[in-house]
Amino acid sequence: MLGVGILKGLTETARNFVGSYFRKDRLTTIQFPEERAPRIEASRNFPFLVYDGPDAMAGLRCVSCFICEKECPPKCIIIDKSTDKKPDATGKLQFYPAEFKIDVSVCMSCQICVEVCPFDAIKMDTDFELSTQNRFDDLLWPKLRLAKSNEYYHEIHPTEAAAVDADLAAARAKAAPKPAAPVAPVAAAAAPEKGTTA
């Protein structure tokens, strides 16, 4: 009979409507600014630079090896390498990025920089509330804006950060002969840390 199909469909919508008063899973709206979806650990949105210790600029893990700059598919990273070496958080003398900029108005959060980094120096952030009125000043992030502490990393990606810390600790324990990082030609070059303070 004409109209039966429509009635059947309307019953379904009615069931959904009434059901939303009783069943939690039918009530899907997240009242965004006040209420947030449960944080998903693997979530990624834009990279940041990890630093150890209290001082952001001194503790950066980045040694400006240019791998991420080269591998970044949209080429939105630019690194200016330091001319001198400074001790990093473990006291080892390292090159450091004199400037490290990411143009987040280009970045597509593909996390290839994270994948290729042999030093676990660049990781993915989760912050997404970044809307701005000024594209030129606010979306070209300098080193200062990018640096975030290892504690922050632990807070947003606990499992991953713990694994990274364990890896780094193991690498340090093994000390000079061979760092554990998988693709580490630069690490190998920088590794023989003769005469530097521990």
Added chain:
Amino acid sequence: MTLEPLKLELEEKVPGCGLEIISNPSPSAQHSLLIDPEHAVAVAMYLRDAAHLRFDYCSNVTGIDWPAPNDAGKAKLKDMEEDLEQDEADCATAGYLEVVYHLYSMEKKHGPVILRMRTCDRGLRVHLPSLVSVWRSADFQEREIFDLFGVIFDGHPDLRRILMWDEYTDHPMRRDYVEPDDYEYEPTAHDEVLRKTMNHYAK
């Protein structure tokens, strides 16, 4: 599907057609058949209609630009390109454009057979026969190759630009294409982009 018997068969059924097997050294081992443009439609018709072949489905049509090695940046020669006319006077038009057809059979569920055709050069003699009359799926793809590579398909029912606008004059997928200069704001320029940005400011 091995190509040698197919080649012999085609040479017998389509008299006078020039065929050549282009071997593919990579692990994929997808070898292809280079056909001469004059007999391309006849060969295609035979491949489509012969009862034991029935290549009724032309999956993919691609253009490739092979400029002569001295004007391409990367001059790595491969087995695929051997007969390069080096003595060509005009360097920019030397080399050739290539069109590749990937054929499968939906009826027999076999394939692929890969056909290639080459133009004489990259300048004026870029005409190839259109295979739209054999497989309609080549329609938009040949238009795209015309648009981006500049191969002119004779016999195509509607050969217009498909992706770029009609007023456009370049063929951007060619390897010597120079893109418009809009590099005035490149905050993270390095390598190639840096070179282009510096060119922009040098002007």
Added chain:
Amino acid sequence: MDEGLKSELSKQGVVATNLQELYNWGRRNSIWPLNFGLACCAIEMIASTMARYDMARFGAEVFRPSPRQADLMIVAGTITKKMAPQVVRLYNQMPEPKYVISMGACAISGGPFKQGYNVLKGIDRYIPVDIYIPGCPPRPEALIDALMALQRKIDAQQLTGDSRPRHLNADEPSEFTVPKFGAHDLEPPQNPVVWHAPLVQIALAEDDDSGTA
């Protein structure tokens, strides 16, 4: 009227306001976007109007198919050079007051595709943009966040004075040049009225030989 008294009154059920506040309040809570998606970000834009994120809570769910009825243009996706004239034309057809949210990397700067020959490096070369949302694509929450930022911006607008918004200032243009298709590129490649890029210092030192072994 001071804020304390005002909030005290509102607790008693008396709403005190002035014309400017009322005007801004009305406009900020009924921003109707143009039903206009370009690429990937458009899907997140749709997702933000769906049940889970529900942009209707902010009065911005009425997606208008016609620019004549829209207040907000969410440029959601890559603007190609072939599409740019149409985007500008749509913007010109929108009535004042009109706002533009540039959603996602592509709309801001061309994003990952900026090196493409047919990709416009940011819609702000042709039309003024109010809010930029970085991300590729931004999450639906990020769009809602941007919408709230736009609401704050509208709230702060003065009806009179020099800082009054464009639609109340007859001297400011509300329509912009529609670029034309040229033989190699759009003509003009950017609109100098809108586009003011800062001069970038180019690092002349090429020291990228280190690093890779």
Added chain:
Amino acid sequence: MTTLAEAPPKSTLSPSASNGDTQLLEVSMGPQHPSTHGVFRMDVSLDGETVVKLKPIFGYLHRNHEKIAENETYLGSMPYTDRLDYFCSITNNWAYALSVETLAGIVVPERAEYLRVITAELTRLQNHTCLAGFLMQDMGASGTPLMYAFREREKILDLFESLTGARMMCNYMRFGGCRVDLPAGWLEQAKTVVAAFPKFLDEFEALLNGNEILMARTQGVGVLSKELAINAGVTGPMLRASGVNYDLRKVDKYGIYDRFQFRIPLGDHGDVYDRYMIRVLEMRESVKILEQAMRDLPEGLIQDPKTKVRNFKPKPGEAYGRIESPKGELGFYLVSDGTPRPYRFRVRPPSLINLTILEDMCLGRNVADVVIILGSVDIVMGEVDR
């Protein structure tokens, strides 16, 4: 209809026949049009309400994927493939990874193959639900079916996000495997979602299938014959709706699809209704595949240890790899010259080639049917124009 792109010159609006009976009206639908699924444009000639000519116009989202990929490393093109068909980033990843693996002769570990199947079938589920929702939206059922579809999609996107980190642009696969292994608890969560999915499908079908308006608007509309479909290279659910049994999961048996029991739904009439139903039925088959894959998922490596992530240089040669993406046959044709960048990178876009026969399906129909027919083709402009 919005007539935005260059308004037709006045002369085309004048009566084409002098007797005044018939007026041909040229309407440019798009590129900004609520139901062209993106920035697609059709130049339609109308005789009254009847379509007499329809020329699709592309390129409004031509973002030069192929050209950019020729200047990227093999790995660097992977995130760009996400943005081809932005509904189904994982199947795009797979097609590209498969082509590179064919080109370089890489073997994928078993666990990675299972992960690929699981994620790809989840992608198919969310693509087909959204398609059904959008199709109904085009038909005028504004809201409800699309909202239901997106409600389900969000559940699958949550799975993607907790696995790959992003909702849409997953960038999940690598040459010789997958990027990350399943996080703790993911499989249980996925099993719950998949187990609940048939219930949603029941609901969705109850909502729509018997609906008289839906029947009237879709049955017998946009009929595509078997012969034309094959000749025009139509693939995917569209082809199968016309009754051709050709599914690459069965034909090529790429990956490990030969291990699963599933059927290929086929249509009889090749009209819009069949194309809609095929997708619903395919979702049910996908659920079956998912159940089997999640049951049999072995332990082991997820990435071929011999394949390098950086400085990946396949030997010179070429390869064409193709998979059954939710839209149809998605292929990547790669030519390598031994350098870290592909010499030629070509995407065989199913959406574009499925549009070859759009005009044939629309001729003689009303302009309102054009919208539905286009909706049933299931295009995504990112893939059509690349």
